[in-house]
Amino acid sequence: MVATLDDTKRSAIAIQLADLKALQQLIIENEEQLIKQVSDQEIAKRLRDFLEDDRKNLGVLETVIGQYGIQAEPKKTITEMIEKVRQLQQGSKLSLYEKVFQHELLKHQQVMTGLTVHKAAQKVGADVLLAIGPLNTINFENRAHQEQLKGVLEVLGVRELTGQDADQGIWARVQDAMAAVGGVLGSAVTQNTDKKDLNIQDAIRLDHGKVNTLFTELLASQDPQKIQEYFGQIYKDLSAHAEAEEQVVYPRVRPFYGQNDTQELYDEQAQMKKMLEQIKGINPSNMEQFKGQIKQLMDVVGDHMRQEESSMFAAIRNNLSTEQSEQLATEFKAAKTEIQKKLGVVGAK
Template sequence: MVATLDDTKRTAIGERLADLKAVQNLIIANDQKLLAACHDADIRDRLQNMLQDDQKNLGIIETVIVQYGIPSEPSAATKTFTQQSEQTMAGDEFTLYQKLLHHELMKHGQTMSGIMIHKAAQVVGADIEVAITPLNTVNFESRAHQEQLKGMLEQVGVREMTGKEAKQGLWARVQDATAALSGIAGSILTQNSNKEDMNIQTLIRLDHNKTNTIFTEIGATKDPQKLQEYFGQLYKDLLTHAQAEEEVVYPNVRSFYGDGDTQELYDEQAEMKRMLDEIKASDPHAADEFRSKIKTLMDAVGDHIRQEESTLFAAIDKNCSSEQKEQMATEFKAAKSKIQQQMVAM
């Protein structure tokens, strides 16, 4: 019987991702409070745009958590911080400038948290780095928001202190800094700039990329314990992916993909599940036999991936609107999250 993946470093990353989501929800609530407290039309427009970005970024963080596949709760420290921050932003004892300053510091913390998660992933496992790749969008946009908040702070701070308007030179520097950050982000920002979620092909492809990466890690490791751990993660990821596809994707595509081709996908995943259970029940210390079975599984999964990314994806593009593909992605993500929670409970 192989060991399930129980790596404290991976668990810690899961908790940090949960922290990131909790703080992102707090940031959205703060955006809304700042909008209600601000009467300057220019600043309100900027805050409104920021709120839309933050709502989209919450969807990206939720996607990353599901792709990562290790559900967790926010840390006690983050729960305490969010409670204190809510009190700060709701009270009357702080001026708008002080609340904006608090918000800018929170954005800085969110940016650094996202970067540290990415750096930790590089150390712990290539499959984690693949799973959290969409987080780069959140990191870059949080950094861009910091620059915008600096301009707001100058305007509001000078107005509160002097009753007069600040000279607008800083806004030009803010625009330049934001443009530079957007340039660094490149296609990542462009890809997601108008989406709260990704389409179904993107989410499925992210799963496929993570699976292929774990197979590569299995092939590269000489450590028997790591071999078991990587298979443990692969086992959970493939079962979650397969069940979510069978609940959401395959029933939606059968009408235009065809009964025969759709049933073939079901049958391939049934065989994949059989192989997973066979490997799970085998002796991982018999390394050659264990690796041989994983190689057979990898070949079968590879054939399945190629079919989905060619003919199935093409059929979805031909027969589904952008809205339908994004709705399917939302349902797929929700199904995966539910399945992951059930696995944890078991």
């Protein structure tokens, strides 16, 4: 049995997420350029606020991609479009109004792509929906930025056409529109969203939640092909998670968590990897045997998770500062991304 996820729908979502990341990076570049070109302090402040949000959103998006578990490259058409927009934004052919207009269009593209990915995830699987959940934060903020950019465009457009300032009531209308967006989306999307950086406990707990969801989906399925796909994702997620922990987390916690307890975590993961390889050799059509082995794997993984989330997490809280824990999460996510690439990258389209 090949331990890869052969599911065109999931691969397509991975490519869309890669497109979103590439566009998010372009949006950040644009805002850095626009801030330098704007003399109006009110507009400059809004752009600086956008930039702060968008830098955070890039981190959220990278977390989503890591949680999703499939590293992809953006489509060729997207990379070509990005290069053309970059040249226009950095050049002198467009006026400031035209550059902001193009930026608003990029925000619209991000919103629609993000919303489409979220809707598609609802049709693919609970694990996918769980992994891309934080994307809603980005969708909401891009939608909010759009409304403010409309006001910016009115101000710049009137100045460009008449040489005079527009009616400042524009900003009031923008705030009314923002309130409407917040009423529709904000309560559903942002109530439980904390924009702080993930600490290492958060990052590990997210991985645990996703793999538990995959186990549930696999055991509920009666379709051998779907079971194979679910196992393929479990195999990749657990393999990447375990290797990243062994590279980054366990060496860091060993001095205060203890040699014996840390070694127990290594040993449990060695057992888990052995079981994954054994299950890989079983035909999922032999459903009773296959699911029986999965349940045994779940027991081993569950015990391992409980130890990490209780005693190891407590040791981290007692020995690492908030900044150290967040930095460890950054290193863990970076290691996991590289491992995921080695396990199988979805090619550029």
